[in-house]
Amino acid sequence: MRYYIMVILLVIITTGCKKSYQVDKKIENKLFQFTEIGNKELLTTKFPQQWRVRPYENSFPISESDAINESNLNKLDYFDNVKGKLLKNKKYISFMTEKGFRLDSICVVDSISNKKQSFIYLKTSKTIEDPNYDFPPTVHQIDILVFENSQFSRKLNIYTKKSYPFAIDLKLGYFNKDGNLFTKEFKTDEENTIFTKEEHFKLSNDGLIIKQNSTIIKENKSSIAKKNILKEVDLIGAYKIYAPAVSNSNGEEISLGYFITIKSSTKAILSIDAKYSEDYGCEGEYRLTNNENVIHAKGKCDQDSVDDFYLKYENGKYFIKSKRFINQNWQETIKE
Numbered sequence: 001m002r003y004y005i006m007v008i009l010l011v012i013i014t015t016g017c018k019k020s021y022q023v024d025k026k027i028e029n030k031l032f033q034f035t036e037i038g039n040k041e042l043l044t045t046k047f048p049q050q051w052r053v054r055p056y057e058n059s060f061p062i063s064e065s066d067a068i069n070e071s072n073l074n075k076l077d078y079f080d081n082v083k084g085k086l087l088k089n090k091k092y093i094s095f096m097t098e099k100g101f102r103l104d105s106i107c108v109v110d111s112i113s114n115k116k117q118s119f120i121y122l123k124t125s126k127t128i129e130d131p132n133y134d135f136p137p138t139v140h141q142i143d144i145l146v147f148e149n150s151q152f153s154r155k156l157n158i159y160t161k162k163s164y165p166f167a168i169d170l171k172l173g174y175f176n177k178d179g180n181l182f183t184k185e186f187k188t189d190e191e192n193t194i195f196t197k198e199e200h201f202k203l204s205n206d207g208l209i210i211k212q213n214s215t216i217i218k219e220n221k222s223s224i225a226k227k228n229i230l231k232e233v234d235l236i237g238a239y240k241i242y243a244p245a246v247s248n249s250n251g252e253e254i255s256l257g258y259f260i261t262i263k264s265s266t267k268a269i270l271s272i273d274a275k276y277s278e279d280y281g282c283e284g285e286y287r288l289t290n291n292e293n294v295i296h297a298k299g300k301c302d303q304d305s306v307d308d309f310y311l312k313y314e315n316g317k318y319f320i321k322s323k324r325f326i327n328q329n330w331q332e333t334i335k336e
Contacts, residue, residue: 032205035110035121037142037158038174039076043182047073047195049218053188070193073186076172079140079159084109084123092122095145095152102127109142117207118147128162134264137164144175146207153207156181165266166190166287179203180212190289190298194218235295236262239311239318241333242273243325249276256324258309258333260297262288268297270309282307 051066062070084107087093097103109121126139142159145152158181162169166189173183181201187194200212238261245256257273268286272279282301286309289296294312301307309322312330319330 032114033177034119034175034179034203035112036175036177037082037109037121038172039078040174040176042076042172042174042184045072045076047184050192050194052191053193073193077161077170079123079142079161082109082123082142084121092120092145095155096122096124096143098126100129101139102129114205116149117205118150120145120147132265133165134267135165137162144203146203148207154209156201156203156209166289179205190287235265238336239320239333240336241320241331243327243331245324245326247274247276247279248281249278253326254279258320258322260309265290270297270299
């Protein structure tokens with residue numbers, strides 16, 4: 001009798017351990033999770049294809065809906081809130097270095113492992129080394145580097161912000177604990193923000209990156225960033241024109257002289273020659289943007305665009321137009 005009791009107890013104990021082991025194995029498979037990056041509200045915040053922005057105090061007021069859209073976008077921009085430890089050695093630098101970019105800083109945000117794979121979260125700041133800019137553009141990024149058996153395998157970009165003079169390219173990503181990356185991309189210039197693309201990627205526990213879907217919201221013929229990069233041979237220099245205009249002093253028709261010195265692809269200086277001092281008020285620095293090969297210049301008197309001017313190059317000649325001139329069609333100007 002004692003023998004049978006011991007056999008029964010042994011069976012019960014063995015069965016219980018076996019059951020416990022199976023449960024623990026399932027739990028073990030579920031233990032690995034990625035570190036979450038970004039703002040989950042990116043998934044639920046809706047954006048139109050385009051809305052107006054107001055970058056300067058003297059700009060035209062924008063609508064309430066445009067203000068809400070821009071506010072929502074700014075709230076979702078989380079780069080400054082992500083903290084990391086400044087990397088002082090050369091580790092990981094080669095994986096983040098690009099030609100034409102100066103690496104200013106690199107921070108390790110997190111480092112996690114799963115079996116043979118390691119996932120390194122990096123926050124970097126760079127400068128675009130381009131002589132066409134008076135103020136060099138900057139780039140902020142957050143990436144996950146994937147290593148397998150300590151060997152670099154691939155990189156997943158979570159966040160990118162390229163800040164050009166008068167333009168921004170922004171990619172916002174929300175990366176969850178299951179390895180799903182949801183991104184939305186935007187382009188902003190001096191007048192508008194455009195919602196261009198959204199995508200969904202999946203980073204698996206074994207380091208594979210699979211694109212789930214991609215949607216083009218609004219496609220541009222050329223990027224805003226590139227519109228501000230102009231060939232110096234086509235633009236840099238001094239221009240002049242005398243054109244009939246109506247004086248701001250007394251409404252008299254006068255000969256208005258425009259002397260324009262273009263310093264860079266984004267900056268020009270305007271000097272004015274006129275009969276009355278009231279017509280000199282809009283002299284000074286002008287900001288340049290390029291819209292389909294037409295240069296738009298805005299200065300301190302651009303509230304109603306009357307004092308803006310435009311330049312274009314066609315068939316070896318340069319042309320200008322402005323609402324200040326009586327003839328508001330394109331007129332040939334002399335490049336000195």
